[in-house]
Amino acid sequence: xxxxxxxxxxxxxxxxxxxxxxxxxxxxxxxxxxxxxxxxxxxxxxxxxxxxxxxxxxxxxxxxxxxxxxxxxxxxxxxxxxxxxxxxxxxxxxxxxxxxxxxxxxxxxxxxxxxxxxxxxxxxxxxxxxxxxxxxxxxxxxxxxxxxxxxxxxxxxxxxxxxxxxxxxxxxxxxxxxxxxxxxxxxxxxxxxxxxxxxxxxxxxxxxxxxxxxxxxxxxxxxxxxxxxxxxx
Numbered sequence: 001x002x003x004x005x006x007x008x009x010x011x012x013x014x015x016x017x018x019x020x021x022x023x024x025x026x027x028x029x030x031x032x033x034x035x036x037x038x039x040x041x042x043x044x045x046x047x048x049x050x051x052x053x054x055x056x057x058x059x060x061x062x063x064x065x066x067x068x069x070x071x072x073x074x075x076x077x078x079x080x081x082x083x084x085x086x087x088x089x090x091x092x093x094x095x096x097x098x099x100x101x102x103x104x105x106x107x108x109x110x111x112x113x114x115x116x117x118x119x120x121x122x123x124x125x126x127x128x129x130x131x132x133x134x135x136x137x138x139x140x141x142x143x144x145x146x147x148x149x150x151x152x153x154x155x156x157x158x159x160x161x162x163x164x165x166x167x168x169x170x171x172x173x174x175x176x177x178x179x180x181x182x183x184x185x186x187x188x189x190x191x192x193x194x195x196x197x198x199x200x201x202x203x204x205x206x207x208x209x210x211x212x213x214x215x216x217x218x219x220x221x222x223x224x225x226x227x228x229x230x231x232x233x
Contacts, residue, residue, distance in 0.1 A: 001055055043111075
């Protein structure tokens with residue numbers, strides 16, 4: 001993996017800003033991990049992709065993933081903090097290649113599968129479609145909710161970083177609930193925020209001193225900070 005430079009960040013954001021979040025995550029992995037350029041990252045198990053995204057976040061933004069959500073019952077704003085190093089450790093063991101459930105064999109879900117079920121009517125329909133996509137041996141059938149739940153639990157155990165679930169308990173109303181942390185979307189929001197701050201720096205210093213974008217980005221963070229302080233004084 002290589003740490004993204006400021007130029008890399010701007011180029012990545014510009015090329016991926018109109019893509020679907022799934023594709024933005026894949027583009028980030030391909031950019032930061034040059035050794036994957038001949039691989040189909042879209043066909044990696046989700047845990048492997050998420051581990052790469054966590055590694056990239058730690059390298060570029062530090063190990064702390066901080067954000068907020070709102071309580072489903074009362075709308076209270078709730079903060080969360082996730083340890084990126086702990087996520088990387090969770091995904092360190094290779095995921096199982098296949099999972100056997102009730103006489104059927106399934107491969108693990110991938111980003112490509114998520115893209116195919118993105119337009120599902122609801123969570124149950126999405127889960128059924130995902131099982132159909134991942135079935136590699138055995139008879140397809142009309143999945144009951146119990147079978148869907150059992151299959152989900154087995155797949156989660158086989159690839160524990162495929163989905164990051166956060167537990168919340170609202171201090172205002174006491175409601176307890178879970179939410180999924182989408183690492184691709186989370187990382188992209190951080191990349192987008194950094195890219196827009198860089199562009200603002202370029203705009204202010206180019207207007208004040210006539211410097212090019214390349215000249216502004218070539219400044220060390222300390223020197224750029226002092227120039228910006230003088231411009232804004």
